[in-house]
Amino acid sequence: MAVGPGALPEFFPVAGVKLGIASAGIKKPGRKDVVVFELAPGSRVAGLFTRNQFCAAPVTLSRKHLAEKAPRYLLINTGNANAGTGKRGMDDALACCQALAQQAGVSVAEVLPYSTGVIGEPLPVQKIVGALPEALASTADNRWAEAASGIMTTDTRPKGASVQVDLGGHTVTISGISKGAGMIRPNMATMLGFIATDARIAPDVLQTLASELGEQSFNRITIDGDTSTNDACTLIASGQYTGPEITLDSPQLPALRNALKQVYLDLAHAIVRDGEGATKFITIRVSGAAAQQEALDVAYTVAHSPLVKTALFASDPNWGRILAAVGRAGVVDLDVSALEIHLGDVCLVRGGGRAEDYSEERGQAVMNQEEITIAIDLKRGEVSETVWTCDFSHEYVTINADYRS
Amino acid sequence: MAVGPGALPEFFPVAGVKLGIASAGIKKPGRKDVVVFELAPGSRVAGLFTRNQFCAAPVTLSRKHLAEKAPRYLLINTGNANAGTGKRGMDDALACCQALAQQAGVSVAEVLPYSTGVIGEPLPVQKIVGALPEALASTADNRWAEAASGIMTTDTRPKGASVQVDLGGHTVTISGISKGAGMIRPNMATMLGFIATDARIAPDVLQTLASELGEQSFNRITIDGDTSTNDACTLIASGQYTGPEITLDSPQLPALRNALKQVYLDLAHAIVRDGEGATKFITIRVSGAAAQQEALDVAYTVAHSPLVKTALFASDPNWGRILAAVGRAGVVDLDVSALEIHLGDVCLVRGGGRAEDYSEERGQAVMNQEEITIAIDLKRGEVSETVWTCDFSHEYVTINADYRS
Known part of the structure; x- marks a missing residue:
């Protein structure tokens, strides 16, 4: 069950952001369950993460890596949350990041890990690592719809939003995907949400936008009141568009904020519409x-x-x-x-x-x-x-x- | 569904406490839906009531009457909560109390009203008033089991507990009934619980016992987290037993408290065991x-x-x-x-x-x-x-x- 039509939109590619998808067979053989975001050099990323005190190993590691380096890769697996897994969970998350870093020729701190799925079971590291070559080889800027499906768990349908707006003569593109249907009551963060724009945004403005917009959208939805251990919402600005950097004083900021907010709201509402068993x-x-x-x-x-x-x-x-x-x-x-x-x-x-x-x-x-x-x-x-x-x-x-x- | 055997106990009559039951046809013709407690002169009563700010009219009126006079009658109807009924609800609750007071020859403040059932519909005053002669004519000290059935709403079974203990050579009797299966998360009070003893208890001790024991039992259960508008738990001490008044310094107080606590816990647990749809x-x-x-x-x-x-x-x-x-x-x-x-x-x-x-x-x-x-x-x-x-x-x-x- 789900409320409303819920078809995916036509996704506008975001310059500087490529997506790779692969099948690691984590829960079901053949299911696409690994998604990689490849970000062009110079991309900036801001994140919001769960406030559940039992936050999962990938949340802890993503926070750490984000503080150290500008990310070049996001590595997402579904089928296993790597939560409640103690020290081993941290080692496992790091091992996946290391494998991707090695294959892609970046440093490990340039990889952010995300996991979603069942809590408390060891992450199948070998399966994920084994799927990385396929994921990396397949990266392209037009795979948003497949990525939306690749991050699903109990979702009955993929969730996405995409808009283009004119910012003073320069077209800005924003595309995003989200997942989640249960254990949904985000607290300063959310299930999984990835929103990318090609705008160039000053770091402080990017973090403010990520916080404000996450607060007004993902942090205002609830399905069952249960805050997940793995919630994360990530805003990416590749900076590849033709316009100037957006700073706090930019006249373009309000229009950009409005466009981003629409994408955030659409993605958050899509989670409620697909809430477990939802009919309203x-x-x-x-x-x-x-x-x-x-x-x-x-x-x-x-x-x-x-x-x-x-x-x-x-x-x-x-x-x-x-x-x-x-x-x-x-x-x-x-x-x-x-x-x-x-x-x-x-x-x-x-x-x-x-x-x-x-x-x-x-x-x-x-x-x-x-x-x-x-x-x-x-x-x-x-x-x-x-x-x-x-x-x-x-x-x-x-x-x-x-x-x- | 319900958990455990759940048979009613043998009830010991409580000297000074009689129960009358009648059928007012509030929701279903023929169903016993009005219960009257008749208390001997000299009885003392302490109550705990809901902290829901939309407390029902009978809760407001019971609180008021309890502050004015020692109660002689408790009037309980099921099938209608008289909650969310505004000023009319207060008039209706008072009208029922007045009718009972007139027929029983007491003052209106000596009657405490209790209602449980659907919220937001006008109380069928005429039906309740019409059932009072039957209820008053039928009062007896051995009708606890019928009273337990008479206060049920979505309960699948009646709930009661009854014990006798020796307090320094004097036998004390405690009997109680409760109701509730949904909208259960009491907050400083409970669904409906009525516990009576023939002990003579000093007023301050009675109120302390009612507060402490309600806190440790009814205020520690939850079925769905929804606090009702009508929760009320009432402790009656008729004072008809042969022993001395129980004061704060009485050596008998700990034994009395333990016996009362067992009845409170049994009644509170019975509500959880009969929680709506409960299997565990x-x-x-x-x-x-x-x-x-x-x-x-x-x-x-x-x-x-x-x-x-x-x-x-x-x-x-x-x-x-x-x-x-x-x-x-x-x-x-x-x-x-x-x-x-x-x-x-x-x-x-x-x-x-x-x-x-x-x-x-x-x-x-x-x-x-x-x-x-x-x-x-x-x-x-x-x-x-x-x-x-x-x-x-x-x-x-x-x-x-x-x-x-």
Whole structure:
């Protein structure tokens, strides 16, 4: 199951970024499960990584390498997360980077490793290393769609976004892919997301963009509230376009930020639309909050409530469950008689109870839709936040009760 | 589904406490859905109520009446929570109390109202008032089992506990009933729990016992993380036994506390065992924490993780999900290489990864059991906390996607 059409876009190649794909047979023979990004010299990279304290070995190593050198290669495997693997996991991640560095003629610190898949099993290093020649030999700038498939785990479909914008007479290209369907509640980072542009962006601006845009997109989605050990979102700027370097003062920065943000949002939303067992795409908008944390607390409490999520699955306008979730979100001195809750364009709650003009028929009409907005106005202040999530279906239980078997 | 045998015990009558049951036809014709507790003059009552800010009208009114007078009657209806009903809900709850007060010849503040069931629909006052004569005419001290059934909603079985203990030559009786199966994560209170004893207990001791024991039992269980709007746990001491008043200095207090605690725990655990769709009863014990909140954060993060709960349903020793949940529980500077996680008597995690002596077979053997303990030693301090929960099954989704239809 998944929400919406979800076809991949036409990808614009990004000058200076090539993709190689290979089959290492990590979980299934013949499946493309290794992806390599090859970046032109001079490329700059900024990353956001999981805040789960049990972060996986490749996350630790990517952070370290990123601090040491400008990356030339990204090495991604699916089928095994190399997480919860202790010291051996670190050795294994390093061994894969070393093999790629040797074959490509770069230093090991110029390789960033990424792994996704099952937690706690040793990384099949030999299989991955054995697939590197095929991956390196196949690099090309037009393999984005294959790469999107190559990083999938329980995803039912590949995820990508691609745009071109004019920045003062110079065309900038942005293309990206993402993966993830479960164990999704990013915290200052995300499942796997790779966004590349050919713009030349000053390092401080690149890191700021990576942080800000990750925060506003991947860090605002949740499927099941479970933060992965391997979340990583990487922004690449190859600098190959014809325009000038984008600095903090560049007049082109706002247009670039907007274009990048669209790609980030599309990729993040694609993960929610493909959430494990998802049949609905839900936008939860909290306004009138006194503080950002308060807005997020309310939004996530509603987004994580199993009772709200099963009611959404059933298309049941059981608004009492939304109200109960808001009431337990920990907002101090919440005036329940002031707040308003809307489902789509239908007011559910006003004056501390069911809105007088609410009818079951009108609530049902919104609930029957595939994309639904729940808007909660706390009437306490000026802060707004939006979070995206999906419903909770039988299929979710099936997927997660059967994942390893 | 439910875990364990779950038969009701033989209830010892509690002198000074009578129960009346009637059928008001709130949701289903003929179903017993109104229960009245009649307390002898001189009884003392202490309560704990939900901290959900959208607390239901009967919770607000019970709190108010409890502060004004010693209660003589408790009036409980199932099938309708009278929550999210605004000002009308308060009027409706008061109208029910007034009718009972008039028929019983007491003042309205001597009646405590309790409601449980669907949120957001007007309370059917006339039906409840119409059932009061039957309820009052039927009061007797031996109707505990019927009362346990009379307060059920989505429960699949009634819940009760009953003990007698000797306090310095005087026999004390404690009997209690509870209800709840979903929307269960009490916060300083619980679904509905009524515990009565014939002991005479000083008011300050009674309130302390109600707070402490509720905290250690009902406030340590979670089924789906959703705190209800109507949670309430009430401790009644009729004072009819032959012994002296129990004060803070009484040598009998520890024995009384232990006996009461056993009843509280039995009633709280019974709710978890009957959790919506539950097939497993899970004890999560966090030790070695630096602070109570840290221990509770870890325990509840594991207890609420949909991935952990579906793995438990599948009897899948997918310990990586437990590890990932611990890692996102917000413990500052957690040393992941120090902590240990046990599943039953099998060590899962040691040294930052899978324990060396772990085997899938041993993990599977524990997972196949119906009652499972997950023990997490953070190795940071001396604080321990225990939380009880259940697994997450297809049946949970079925129950909650179909509840109102």
